[in-house]
Amino acid sequence: MENPMDPKMKTVDFDFYYGSAQALKGVNLDIRENRITALIGPSGCGKSTLLRSLNRMNDIIPSARVRGQVLLDGQDIYAPSTDVVRLRKRVGMVFQQPNPFPKSIFENVAYGPRVLGLNHSLEDTVERSLRAAALWDEVKDDLGRSALALSGGQQQRLCIARMLAIEPEVILMDEPCSALDPISTQQIEDLMVALKERYTIAIVTHNMQQAARVSDWTGFLLLGELIEYGRTSEIFSRPQDERTEAYVMGRFG
Amino acid sequence: MRMASPRVTQRIAWSLTWASAGVVVLALGVIVGYVVIKGAGAIDWEFLSTSPKGGLSGEGGVLSAIVGTVYIVALTVAIAAPLGIGAGIYLVEYARESWFTRLVRSGVEVLAGVPSIIFGLFGFALFVVALKLSFSILSGALALACLVLPTIIRTTEEALRAVPQSYREASMACGATKFQTIRKIALPAALPGILTAIILAVGRSVEETAVLYVTMGGSAAMPRSFLSGGRTLALHTYFLAMETRAMGKALGTALLLIVLIMLINGLIRFVSRRYMARMYGGR
Numbered sequence: 001m002e003n004p005m006d007p008k009m010k011t012v013d014f015d016f017y018y019g020s021a022q023a024l025k026g027v028n029l030d031i032r033e034n035r036i037t038a039l040i041g042p043s044g045c046g047k048s049t050l051l052r053s054l055n056r057m058n059d060i061i062p063s064a065r066v067r068g069q070v071l072l073d074g075q076d077i078y079a080p081s082t083d084v085v086r087l088r089k090r091v092g093m094v095f096q097q098p099n100p101f102p103k104s105i106f107e108n109v110a111y112g113p114r115v116l117g118l119n120h121s122l123e124d125t126v127e128r129s130l131r132a133a134a135l136w137d138e139v140k141d142d143l144g145r146s147a148l149a150l151s152g153g154q155q156q157r158l159c160i161a162r163m164l165a166i167e168p169e170v171i172l173m174d175e176p177c178s179a180l181d182p183i184s185t186q187q188i189e190d191l192m193v194a195l196k197e198r199y200t201i202a203i204v205t206h207n208m209q210q211a212a213r214v215s216d217w218t219g220f221l222l223l224g225e226l227i228e229y230g231r232t233s234e235i236f237s238r239p240q241d242e243r244t245e246a247y248v249m250g251r252f253g
Numbered sequence: 254m255r256m257a258s259p260r261v262t263q264r265i266a267w268s269l270t271w272a273s274a275g276v277v278v279l280a281l282g283v284i285v286g287y288v289v290i291k292g293a294g295a296i297d298w299e300f301l302s303t304s305p306k307g308g309l310s311g312e313g314g315v316l317s318a319i320v321g322t323v324y325i326v327a328l329t330v331a332i333a334a335p336l337g338i339g340a341g342i343y344l345v346e347y348a349r350e351s352w353f354t355r356l357v358r359s360g361v362e363v364l365a366g367v368p369s370i371i372f373g374l375f376g377f378a379l380f381v382v383a384l385k386l387s388f389s390i391l392s393g394a395l396a397l398a399c400l401v402l403p404t405i406i407r408t409t410e411e412a413l414r415a416v417p418q419s420y421r422e423a424s425m426a427c428g429a430t431k432f433q434t435i436r437k438i439a440l441p442a443a444l445p446g447i448l449t450a451i452i453l454a455v456g457r458s459v460e461e462t463a464v465l466y467v468t469m470g471g472s473a474a475m476p477r478s479f480l481s482g483g484r485t486l487a488l489h490t491y492f493l494a495m496e497t498r499a500m501g502k503a504l505g506t507a508l509l510l511i512v513l514i515m516l517i518n519g520l521i522r523f524v525s526r527r528y529m530a531r532m533y534g535g536r
Contacts, residue, residue: 060425099417111437
């Protein structure tokens with residue numbers, strides 16, 4: 001059930017800096033459970049930075065600094081007591097470029113469970129994850145094949161399977177279709193809609209049609225600020241802010 | 254002035270590059286051919302199975318030098334590889350840019366350009382004299398380890414930097430720790446490059462003479478332990494050629510050296526190709 005008072009994730013007055021450059025300014029975003037939230041905006045608006053702040057992927061960048069809070073089930077993930085490994089197990093991520101490891105299909109999907117020490121019934125986990133990512137039928141005959149021998153679309157679904165194998169609660173997708181052809185894009189979009197029954201999804205996309213097709217909620221960012229946030233149907237049909245309107249009408253970006 | 258036609262310039266460029274390649278192949282052919290023709294006659298079972306008599310006679314075979322080479326190479330790699338690979342991992346995976354990493358990096362650069370005899374004199378002063386290890390295989394291997402360390406560090410660094418950052422991100426996003434990411438993703442992907450670093454170190458250990466001349470001594474006797482003195486094939490070649498003037502045997506030893514290096518390169522290339530095929534191939 002949707003409870004607008006209690007989103008799965010929430011950013012509170014969230015600021016993000018790369019060195020002295022401020023990339024996000026006071027962002028207050030809700031990510032609702034079992035819904036797809038799309039983040040849209042022109043290049044450099046901070047949408048990827050925002051997404052990567054939700055599983056602390058930006059920790060890798062030496063000069064990164066944050067202020068404000070990001071809540072997951074009400075807990076601040078930037079609190080000093082946070083176990084980042086545990087956070088990333090709960091908040092999985094799929095990247096812009098399909099990035100399977102140079103290992104077999106099986107080993108790719110088994111990687112997360114292995115590093116997390118969830119070794120029991122690994123074969124079941126791999127099969128379940130590949131089925132959930134709609135890839136099982138294409139690869140079941142030879143799971144020992146190198147993942148790099150798959151097509152781009154298959155690789156991206158493999159990356160989704162790899163992420164599902166760690167049984168996350170939230171799925172972050174950073175322009176997951178930008179490197180894919182239209183048919184593969186269609187498959188990934190269908191997959192997202194199927195996955196939201198069980199997962200909470202946030203997606204960054206450059207493609208406004210995609211945001212309109214798959215998402216329930218949309219946030220529009222510009223120059224590091226969340227300009228407008230609302231139901232996707234509202235954002236695309238009756239935007240409140242003229243900058244949102246200009247962007248969704250394709251007048252810039 | 255009239256420019257030559259594109260057809261003519263093409264021909265000239267082709268001829269010049271072909272000639273350069275030809276000269277290289279020719280030089281290599283002449284050197285190897287000379288060593289084979291002059292040296293092959295010296296090699297027989299007795300040459301391989303007896304140790305040099307020592308002194309200035311030039312008599313005897315090369316057995317203790319083969320054993321000395323194996324000891325030196327094994328010990329040098331055993332000392333230098335863990336240190337060099339560890340330092341390379343630190344520089345790429347852990348260190349944030351700071352005065353310390355810049356210092357380490359420029360130190361590595363400088364060391365890579367230092368003539369080998371200086372490593373020899375340093376090894377002599379520190380290991381042979383100060384640490385009282387005397388002229389020994391251990392002193393030689395320690396000095397040689399200092400010499401090959403920069404190469405191993407730099408090659409490991411390059412190999413790790415060539416591993417796409419996206420692999421590391423994917424691993425972290427799966428909940429892996431930094432150490433798991435290095436051990437299970439970055440190092441395996443960089444392994445062919447790291448093997449190259451080790452090949453280079455092995456090659457350098459096999460061919461080096463100056464460092465070993467002043468740290469290992471050059472005893473012709475069969476080494477009994479790492480604390481014995483000894484000589485490698487390269488050092489033995491030098492002694493034969495310059496001190497005893499037994500040129501036939503020197504070239505025979507040189508031929509063994511060439512064969513040994515080709516075998517080592519072939520073996521490691523074979524291993525790394527099989528590994529690459531497993532990682533990136535159809536299966």
